[in-house]
Amino acid sequence: MGISNTELEQIKEQAFKDFSDFISPMKVRTLNQAGIHLMEGKREGASVWDITGKKYIDCQTGSGIMNVGRHNKEIIESLKKALDTLDIGVFLFFSQQKAELAKKLAEITPGEDLNCTIFGVGGGEAVDAAIKLARGYTMKTGIISTEKAYHGHTGFALSAIGRASYREPFEPLMPGFSVVPFNNIQAIKDKMTEETAAVIVETIQGEGGINIPGDDYLPELRKLCDENETCLILDEIQTGLGRTGKMFGCEHWNVVPDIMTVAKSLGGGIYPISATIYKKELQDFFIPHPFIHLSTFGGSDLGCVVGLAAIDYIQKHNLCENAQRMGDRFQEGFSGLVNQYPDLLLEVRQKGLMIGLQYTNESIGPRMTKKFAERGLLAIYAGTDSSVCRMMPPLVITAEEVDFVLNVVEDSMKELSKEKGIGKND
Numbered sequence: 001m002g003i004s005n006t007e008l009e010q011i012k013e014q015a016f017k018d019f020s021d022f023i024s025p026m027k028v029r030t031l032n033q034a035g036i037h038l039m040e041g042k043r044e045g046a047s048v049w050d051i052t053g054k055k056y057i058d059c060q061t062g063s064g065i066m067n068v069g070r071h072n073k074e075i076i077e078s079l080k081k082a083l084d085t086l087d088i089g090v091f092l093f094f095s096q097q098k099a100e101l102a103k104k105l106a107e108i109t110p111g112e113d114l115n116c117t118i119f120g121v122g123g124g125e126a127v128d129a130a131i132k133l134a135r136g137y138t139m140k141t142g143i144i145s146t147e148k149a150y151h152g153h154t155g156f157a158l159s160a161i162g163r164a165s166y167r168e169p170f171e172p173l174m175p176g177f178s179v180v181p182f183n184n185i186q187a188i189k190d191k192m193t194e195e196t197a198a199v200i201v202e203t204i205q206g207e208g209g210i211n212i213p214g215d216d217y218l219p220e221l222r223k224l225c226d227e228n229e230t231c232l233i234l235d236e237i238q239t240g241l242g243r244t245g246k247m248f249g250c251e252h253w254n255v256v257p258d259i260m261t262v263a264k265s266l267g268g269g270i271y272p273i274s275a276t277i278y279k280k281e282l283q284d285f286f287i288p289h290p291f292i293h294l295s296t297f298g299g300s301d302l303g304c305v306v307g308l309a310a311i312d313y314i315q316k317h318n319l320c321e322n323a324q325r326m327g328d329r330f331q332e333g334f335s336g337l338v339n340q341y342p343d344l345l346l347e348v349r350q351k352g353l354m355i356g357l358q359y360t361n362e363s364i365g366p367r368m369t370k371k372f373a374e375r376g377l378l379a380i381y382a383g384t385d386s387s388v389c390r391m392m393p394p395l396v397i398t399a400e401e402v403d404f405v406l407n408v409v410e411d412s413m414k415e416l417s418k419e420k421g422i423g424k425n426d
């Protein structure tokens with residue numbers, strides 16, 4: 001006999017209590033307030049089930065870790081097979097798996113020159129490596145990043161984050177960092193000096209609220225960095241691997257960075273791995289000290305097997321094209337809602353399946369999140385701006401699932417529009 005629903009509810013309640021007691025009561029409280037009572041059970045494609053059986057379409061996906069879909073069977077098989085003979089491997093040695101994934105990354109990144117990789121475990125670590133490399137190669141110290149940027153919570157990455165409340169409790173952070181408004185080339189020109197080692201930006205800001213730069217921004221930034229012998233670091237941790245309808249976000253603007261960071265979906269939703277991919281000429285920095293940047297678990301043999309399987313899956317199943325097609329379907333539905341509910345929805349910012357619903361005020365984000373969850377949709381407001389809802393579903397999402405999401409958003413807006421305290425002037 002299986003476990004009864006009452007028993008499952010008890011298991012869940014105990015886990016919430018233990019999480020609260022031993023990990024973080026505030027996280028539990030915040031999620032409860034947002035109406036998220038999920039304890040992830042079964043996962044498949046674009047869906048996740050609470051352990052008690054309630055099904056959700058997952059448009060949260062850890063901000064883009066699940067591009068290949070949840071619990072992807074092909075990737076799991078490749079990991080299982082690898083486990084017959086491999087373990088994580090010893091990071092000091094070379095291995096076929098590491099070499100193959102690095103070669104593959106060189107092949108799929110834009111331009112001819114992004115050919116070398118430093119492996120890591122997570123995104124922050126990849127950003128740290130990028131900034132260290134830029135400083136080491138240029139022998140300069142200045143780093144320019146942008147307001148609302150999110151690059152992770154490790155040392156160099158945290159220093160580049162564009163949200164003061166994340167940084168300030170830990171100051172003094174790394175010296176030499178300055179933050180300027182995003183999508184403003186003049187602001188970067190004003191800060192750029194002979195001492196600037198790198199400018200780091202996300203091609204589209206994710207955590208900051210799906211902020212898409214104007215068409216000239218990245219090409220002009222590329223030019224500016226070239227003129228000043230400054231490295232351009234593009235953080236593609238959310239935008240990479242098909243999310244925006246192209247393999248990498250920067251391809252929309254035909255810009256090739258000097259250094260690119262990739263993480264999240266490189267792990268196929270199964271096994272953590274990240275990569276800092278850089279132009280071959282920067283390798284000069286490592287000639288005198290090849291072991292100056294190390295990571296015991298970074299680019300483990302198993303992680304590389306999974307990374308290769310994830311890229312292979314994205315290519316074989318044309319997920320870039322599907323992201324574009326399903327993105328277009330979302331766009332059509334959302335544009336109707338902007339017209340229908342102007343007091344709630346100001347605009348929709350979108351490239352492929354990287355979508356931001358800009359509400360008219362900050363109170364709407366949490367209220368909509370709750371209504372979505374009640375109706376079986378996971379989509380949470382952005383970390384730095386609760387007036388924006390981020391939607392980043394798996395790239396395997398089907399047309400029927402897109403329509404389900406659109407119906408949930410419409411129903412939730414219909415209900416919210418009847419409640420008090422809503423609208424631009426309330």
Ligand SMILES: Cc1ncc(COP(=O)(O)O)c(C=O)c1O
Binds near residue numbers: 153
């Ligand atoms: C754009 C971007 N860069 C860096 C990171 C940090 O990645 P991690 O949490 O794996 O350290 C994130 C995580 O959300 C991100 O979205």
